[in-house]
Amino acid sequence: MTSTYQTYTLPKETLTLKQKVGQLFMPAVFINDTEEEVQKMEKLIKEQYVGSICFFHSRASAATNFEGKKKIVLNEKSYDRLLELIARYQQAASTPLLVAIDAEWGLAMRIENTPQYPYAIALGALKNNDDLIFKVGEAIGNDCRQAGIQWNLAPVVDINNNPENPVIGYRSFGDDRKSVFDKADAFLKGMAKSGTLNSIKHFPGHGDTATDSHLGLPVINKSMKELMENELYPFQKLIEKGVDSVMVGHLLLPQLDAENPSTTSSKIISGLLRKQLDFDGVVISDALNMHAVSKKFPQKGVLEKAAFDAGMDVLCFSENVKEGAEKILATTSEKRIQESFDRIWALKHKVFSEQIKSKELDADLHSKINREIAEQSITELYGDASTVKKLKSLDFLNVALNSGNENKFSEQISNQFGSKVVDLNTALKSNDQNLVLSIFPPAVKPKDQFGFDERTLASIHKLIEEKNTLIYLFGNPYVLDILKMKPSCNAVLVYQDFSEFQEVAFEHFSGKIKANGNLPIQLKTFQL
Secondary structure: OEEEOOOOOOOOOOOOHHHHHHOOEEOEEEOOOOHHHHHHHHHHHHHHOOOEEEEEOOOOOOHHHOOOOOOOOOOOOHHHHHHHHHHHHHHHOOOOOEEEEOOEOEHHHOOOOOOOOOOHHHHHOOOOOHHHHHHHHHHHHHHHHHHOOOEEOOOEOOOOOOOOOOOOHHHOOOOOHHHHHHHHHHHHHHHHHHOOEOOEEEEOOOOOOOOOOOOOOOEOOOOHHHHHHOOOHHHHHHHHHOOOEEEEOOOEOOOOOOOOOHHHOOHHHHHHHHHHOOOOOEEEEOOOOOHHHHOOOOOOOHHHHHHHHHOOOEEEOOOOHHHHHHHHHHHOOHHHHHHHHHHHHHHHHHHOOOOOOEEEOOOOHHHHHHHHHHHHHOEEEEOOHHHHHHHHHOOOEEEEEOOOOOOHHHHHHHHHHOOOEEOHHHHHHOOOOEEEEEEOOOOOOOHHHHOOOHHHHHHHHHHHHHOEEEEEEOOOHHHHHHOOOOOOOEEEEOOOOOHHHHHHHHHHHOOOOOOOOOOOOOOOOOOO
């Protein structure tokens, strides 16, 4: 399949100061908006000279609602709708829009029926396979460009050194600073090859907190020395190599600024990021509707003005574009506005050209890449390897906790080994002492114990306590922390529930392939 990337020509005439201020704003746009809402956005883009937009699936899934407060309606034609809306919004713009999206693991993060790649934590399990991560970055970038998206707000370079973290976790490459840097660097190089802009996030580091910034303001109470040695390490190293933009998270760092969250802190943006780390590229905010900051600035436009005054260039998910622009125009020097405008305009020059770029895309590429990653990331956590060998040589129960997923892994075991698939209750009542338990967690985020109800968890705990259990976990490895694992327990981390990962898991169980992965985090309760 040949992909022709959309290109645009930037106007050569001088923009007015109001038009330049409009370039600072990146309102959110939604695949499933009504026609009335789409027309309102077209009007806003045209009248306020908006410079960029960021796509979300729906208002029910965006930012402060992402934990499922509102029902998300699926749309099988989301991709077609995406293309339609990009064309309409570009047509409404007097200068070409930078179209952005969070595609940390592919367009599938926001758009149904598009290629999905493994979460960062699965990539973190890879050993000496940065070429695979490069392929992921390039493939995601090509998917973005094919759709008309020039800016992928990724990757996450937070070091997830807090197992209680409710929002980063699986989105991080791990808890080792060097590994996070190396893997992020490979991902960025892949995206760069596709011609897609990047944004490393969430500066100055969202990993060591148990607070979700969508809902509250996390506090990172560390000294500058501690930050430089850990949280800031990947940011500093990647900035030295060159990145398009840095996204500032909504965090409070009392040692640096006891009064202002990083979003509105000149000490953190203009001081730490600009001067100390010597970054002169685009600084973009995390979504400004997130409760960590939005509740502190109830008056329309005040948050946008405060963030801009602190050194921000792009105001992401601004819900008050008109009011924010008016406040910036009324009180800010032309010199300061020009500084941010020049940075944003440079990004536009980088991705918009009169030459059409074409590329042959492999429709099955994401499946091939996922298969490779599955083979190289699958991880054994064996407390007693001899028990595993013995278990496979005896009759065992084939126990499945599917959580609504298609469980090809257990089905293949049944077909080849003649072990019928049973549920947790049947396993508890059985006299069989050996079992293989495949677990598909209901949720990837740790909220409400990854979606497990208390009864299900109690059943798992009892099985682990009373029987010889080999677990295959198709999800977030932090799930092991709530399973009451013993030092003698045996588990295999598969990380994803994709069909390719299930096939590899079965091949591992059958002894056809070895486990090559390495756990990229420290677990609280199950350490070997």
